[in-house]
Amino acid sequence: MSHDGRPALELDDVCAAYGPYRALFGVSFSVDKGAATALLGPNGAGKSTVARVVSGLLPASSGHVRVGGSDVTGKPPWAIARMGLSHVPEGRGVFDSLSVEENLVLSFRRRAGRRNLAASLERAYARFPLLAERRHHRAGTLSGGQQRLLSLAKVLVVPPGVLVADELSLGLAPGVVDDVYAALADVRASGTTLVVVEQQVDRALGLASSAVVLEHGSVAYFGPSSGARAVVAEVLERRSHPGVADRR
Amino acid sequence: MTLLSVRGLTKSFGGTVAVTHVDLDLSTGESVGLVGPNGAGKTTLFDCIFGQLRPDAGTIELDGRDIGGLSTWRRARLGIGRTYQRLEVFPDLTVREHLLVALEAGRTARWGRLWKDLLGLGEPSSEELATVDSVLEAVGLRDVADTPVAALGLGTCRIVELARAVVARPRVLLADEPSSGLDERETVELAQLLRSLQVERAMGILLVEHDLSMVEAVVDRVVVMDLGRVVASGGFHEVMRAPAVQRAYLGSP
């Protein structure tokens, strides 16, 4: 799939920690340009941490992250975002105090350009009519699921070069999840490289061509998506019960 | 018999109607799934039942007693427990202390407690510790009992919230997307846990959940909400087949 031979995203022996709490231990994998990768694993395995390290929110304590071949380790999140990487964080990813429209404007103006701003807004409202209804409401008045939809709308309407979506379908109603996955397929067709963190394993594997399974902050599997299901089951089986999920 | 009864509940936020004329009943030992698209008003309904929002109209009764005018902590003491969509844990406390707080808060002495503390008698009683430990054992949190929750991951914190909500033996449990952020295995275990709470403790459970397989595993009955109204209710399979539900919730034509 790669066009110029260099992967769109590459992690090389990345370690990371939250203060004294270490979360990633030498994570390496790469995603080809235009490919879709599912990032799987049990809770606390470090999936969100990988997403945060990739987008620069959390600095890697060692190792390298490369976007489109150039090293972005240690760069601030905004510089990485300008290289065409978008990270949709888990949970609420919107500005509560701004209106729905202002939220979209903030995102579209930089990525779609000032000229295409109006057209992008139109497309967003056409695709997600619910947002059109609420365009002048403060985003904080939306329900949890609607806020989630708003943060996804930003990247689904103006696709970035690389999209890292954390807990993609979390808190979305099943019908909306279908919509989002359909939009993701379109986005992928337009050439965007996808990295999807997802709890609904089968759904993610249906979209992705390759998969990374994390366990205890290390890579347990990296390869074609067809082989991932068995590894995920194995990893989940190794855990005794939810209470000790986060202890090692 | 009817444990919790909601009649004509309406709540709007500055012109946007979030919940309108909702009727809902929950019996002892029954579990009801509350499903619906985003923004249907499920969490708002929970907030109203628990007193975190004041409804514009409607009544809420627990055991035939009108609890509509009571504050949240009073409702909690009357036997309603809740978990939250966004975590509401106490970062500085250990898992065991979370449950102790919930257990001790149910006992009403006010100044008495302060005097006890000042006399050095504020340590939890052995009976309280035993109750807490039995719940910790049941939900599989015994190994992390003395860990501050700030050091635990999202999945474990959700279980802590659940344990905290049920330790004082509430009669109604409001569970708001408890599986969100849990992996497959944790979700299955959570479903079993909820089911056993319902059976063994005769707890009435209201469950908001998007994971339909979990809803199917836990609930006796489903109530579907859309645009702030109840649009359907009944057994899981028949309700999910209804065209109105398909349209509103699953999005298929």
Place this chain on the structure above:
Amino acid sequence: MEQLLGFAVPGIPYGCAYAVFAVGLVLTYQTTGVFNFGYGAQAYASAFVFAWLVDDHAWPTWAAFVCAVAILGPVLGLVFDRFLFRRIPSANSTAKVVTGLSLLVGIPALLPVVFGNGNLVGVPSVVFNPGTVYFHLGADVPVNGTYLSAVLFTVAMLVVVVLLLRTTHLGLEMRAAAESSRLLELEGVDAPRVTATAWAVSGLMAGIAGVLLAPTEVTVQAQDYVTLMVAAIAAAACAALRSMPIAALFGVLIGVVSLTAQGYLPTSSFWYSAVLPAFPFIVLVGALLFVPGLRRLGQATDPLSSVDPPLPPPAARARGREIDRIVRTGFWVLLFAFVVSMLTWMPPAWETVLNQGMAYSVVFLSVTFLTGTAGQLSLAQATLAGIAAFTAGQLAVHLGLDFLAGAVLGALAASLVAGLLAVASLRLRGLGLALMTLAAALLFDVAVFPAQAVSGGTGGLALEPHWLPLGLLSANGHDYFLLAFLVLVACVGAVRLVQRGTTGRFLAAMRGSELGAAGVGVDLAWQRVLAFVLSGALAGLGGTLLAIQQTVIAPGEFNYQLSLAFVVIVVTTGVGTVEGAIQAGIGLVVLEQLLQYAPGRLQGLAFVVFALGALTYAAHPEGIVELEKRRWTERAERVLSRRHRTPAPAVTGRS
């Protein structure tokens, strides 16, 4: 009508000053998410430097303006951003308030140290000539240059700022950055630069306001800027920190109404002497009680705050068993040595100092309990201490009551006031609560403490020796030491017991999540009132101890500035543990004593040191002493584990 105008028009420059500051506060809050208590101090710095350059160094006005406003203003803003507010974890709203407070306390104390003492007289006007009467309003109400510059400048600033914030894309980015800098960065916006720009703009506005409004006052004094700040805070609060035009409107109204009332009220009346000076605080209290938008003020908004590492546990909780034993033994040895030293060889001068330190420690314990344990921020702890001291004093004067018995009753009075304050502010959180307690402190400062019936005037109430047994009042000897020591030990013990008991767990739950605590049946209102009542009692006991030690109860010893300083000091050393309060109390007096040996200029520096210390709070919210203790514990642990060849404890993972 003519008379009304005559009274009202002189209020306009004051009103405009309040309006400009209120707009600046709202602007800073909207673009940086920080309620900048230091705003007045920034303005003061610019005005001070401006006047200093023009008067003392004969610079041309324009050059001084460029230097003091166009350069110093934005630079100060940038410095605040770069070295302070940027380092505060986004979820820590207490840190933002405390850092702002430390600027308010620190800057006015620092300027004379840098530029020399003495007030500056006759700040020149920049636009209109202040003395010249340009026209008359009605028949004979003169309008001079001061009024014109004030009105012109206020309107111009309001328009510029509103346009910037509401119509430009930069304004949108600033508002977004105030909510979550990280989320904005994910959109590809250089959020740190946006925030820095916001701080520079805010600093520039503060500088302009400071210099242009300086001619209103004859001299440039720190005190004027603080008063001005309170009125501006009241106006900003009326606008819920949201709408700048409304903030400006209320600012002008506060100025005009106070001066009009000043004109009509007879100068000898209670209204004139007590109510009028308190007018801005009364407006502030009213706004806090009735403006719903203020109730959730200063709550953390960043959805990505979980990226920040969690706070480390206190050193005492983290240390291993062996270190624990060493530390405990060391503690008892030190305590014993301290008591023996105080009773035997300690020079009287230092015994006095340490005695005072223990009295302060008791007051500071009230901050530790309220802020550290219950998570509530109060800026009225010195006031509560004063209430107890004056109550005890007046009981002794009028009823001949023993001062120690009076101290207990005084502490009860203080806890009653604290309880009432808590009840009045039940619906307020975080910043709102801080402002409410600040307003209460100012009310007592202006309207209650100076009253003849309370303090016997500004000189204060001198303690009579026969009020006290055992010659406690004489020479601060051993008797006083034993009393203070006993009270301190009793208070520390009480706080520890409450922290460890049921109440402590409830308070920790409330501190962690109010929603979660109420959800398990914790009566939040009751817990808050309880926390305030206990804290009031502690502050009261400390206040009476302090009064005995100083032999006179002066209103100035319990003013709001001390309340602010108290919070800043305790937070600097560590608000999470009872040791923090004692370290703060002893640290403050020892530092003050050491500064006695320094050149005169530096003597006011004790608060500056703590204000600077509080700046480390941004990076280490557990307090510097606590931080050092943890570091040393870790070091010791490493040494010990090496000696025993046991592997270091495994690191807990987290995702």
